[in-house]
Amino acid sequence: MKTCCNIGDLVHIPQAVTLIDGDMISARPQLTIPFRLLETKQPQIGVVTCVSRDGYIQVYSQGEYWSVLGDRVYRMNV
Numbered sequence: 001m002k003t004c005c006n007i008g009d010l011v012h013i014p015q016a017v018t019l020i021d022g023d024m025i026s027a028r029p030q031l032t033i034p035f036r037l038l039e040t041k042q043p044q045i046g047v048v049t050c051v052s053r054d055g056y057i058q059v060y061s062q063g064e065y066w067s068v069l070g071d072r073v074y075r076m077n078v
Contacts, residue, residue: 004057005048010076011059013044017073019059019066038066045076 005011013019021036046061057070 004070004073005051005075007048007051009048010078011046011048011057011073012076013040013046013059013061013068013073015040015043017068019061019068021064022067046073 017040019038019040021038044061046059046066048057049060049065050058051070055070056067057073058065058067059073060066
């Protein structure tokens, strides 16, 4: 699956996107305990910190690192 962006890109995270608190990027994905999911209530902006081959990206947004499917976010052209 082709990802939408590269490390360091600014991305627009739309409303109602599920963010996962866990390392979905590594070869062996690891979720945190307690498990946290966040569905965005309003659009957010994030910075891509890591990209995987299986479609997940890691973003830094609102002071935390989250994993999200790359096809759910949009790269910002600034």
